[in-house]
Amino acid sequence: MAASADTTTTTTSCTLSGRIALVTGGGGGIGCACCQVLAREGARLVVTDINLQAAKHTVALLPGGQQHVALAMDVTDRRSVEDAMKSAQDKCGAPPSLLVNCAGVLVFASILETDDDSWQKVIDINLTGIFLVTQAFATSLLENGKDSKGAIVNIASIAGKTGHPLTSAYSASKGGVISLTKTCATELASKAIRVNCVLPGVIDTPMIAIASEEMTESNMRLIPLGRLGRPEEVAEVVAFLLSERSSYMVGACVEVTGGYGM
Numbered sequence: 729m730a731a732s733a734d735t736t737t738t739t740t741s742c743t744l745s746g747r748i749a750l751v752t753g754g755g756g757g758i759g760c761a762c763c764q765v766l767a768r769e770g771a772r773l774v775v776t777d778i779n780l781q782a783a784k785h786t787v788a789l790l791p792g793g794q795q796h797v798a799l800a801m802d803v804t805d806r807r808s809v810e811d812a813m814k815s816a817q818d819k820c821g822a823p824p825s826l827l828v829n830c831a832g833v834l835v836f837a838s839i840l841e842t843d844d845d846s847w848q849k850v851i852d853i854n855l856t857g858i859f860l861v862t863q864a865f866a867t868s869l870l871e872n873g874k875d876s877k878g879a880i881v882n883i884a885s886i887a888g889k890t891g892h893p894l895t896s897a898y899s900a901s902k903g904g905v906i907s908l909t910k911t912c913a914t915e916l917a918s919k920a921i922r923v924n925c926v927l928p929g930v931i932d933t934p935m936i937a938i939a940s941e942e943m944t945e946s947n948m949r950l951i952p953l954g955r956l957g958r959p960e961e962v963a964e965v966v967a968f969l970l971s972e973r974s975s976y977m978v979g980a981c982v983e984v985t986g987g988y989g990m
């Protein structure tokens with residue numbers, strides 16, 4: 729019998745050298761870790777956040793600091809998003825070809841107590857923000873990118889799959905992120921832009937500091953690994969999904985949860 733074709737000869741690189749990566753919420757726990765891992769992999773970072781000081785702090789932590797850029801961007805504001813995308817291109821000489829949609833907020837309230845304003849705020853930042861940033865990113869890449877091959881990773885949440893008590897707006901927004909990911913993935917794959925998402929479990933960042941001790945303890949009992957996740961454990965998966973090592977992954981939802989919610 730003839731030897732089968734060797735399918736292992738194609739080499740894929742883990743490096744993101746020469747790529748420009750824009751991260752939203754880059755001043756926060758998971759966003760900052762993503763920037764650090766992507767910079768380690770050779771990417772030039774455009775670190776954006778509604779909190780410019782936090783974005784600058786992240787840039788200060790990155791290897792090769794001078795090539796990276798910190799920009800203010802409010803993901804809920806189309807003008808702010810489009811201005812930041814244009815600044816990124818002007819400062820870097822080309823549009824970003826990698827995007828991490830990481831900005832987010834969490835509000836704890838029961839469905840009976842969730843008021844209109846907090847519902848709308850969570851949906852605006854967590855879901856509409858991804859719509860606005862993805863649209864601006866893809867438009868600028870397809871219009872101006874010499875090599876328009878791109879990749880997007882959306883940070884959803886395991887709560888978007890399982891639901892979670894006291895997080896109706898948050899869980900609904902993250903469920904929306906999962907379906908938005910899959911829809912964008914189907915539309916953009918033919919334009920050489922892969923879209924995937926990550927579903928973190930409970931990760932040790934400022935976001936979960938608002939949880940009560942009781943809430944954290946009851947979450948811990950549901951995590952088979954028996955500990956909180958670290959931001960860099962999410963960031964490593966994000967870097968993989970942005971790299972060519974995941975070249976056949978489109979519309980995937982990768983759980984990074986220590987086994988919680990599987």
Ligand SMILES: NC(=O)c1ccc[n+]([C@@H]2O[C@H](COP(=O)([O-])OP(=O)(O)OC[C@H]3O[C@@H](n4cnc5c(N)ncnc54)[C@H](O)[C@@H]3O)[C@@H](O)[C@H]2O)c1
Nearest residue numbers: 753755756757758778802803831832885928930931933935
């Ligand atoms: N920490 C967790 O347990 C956990 C679990 C699942 C998913 N996530 C998701 O991971 C992402 C990052 O969360 P984190 O834990 O690092 O939280 P974090 O609070 O440390 O970071 C969130 C960042 O988003 C920024 N932000 C808020 N509103 C913004 C806006 N309108 N425009 C731009 N930036 C804005 C904040 O300034 C902050 O820097 C979020 O989408 C969150 O929902 C976190």
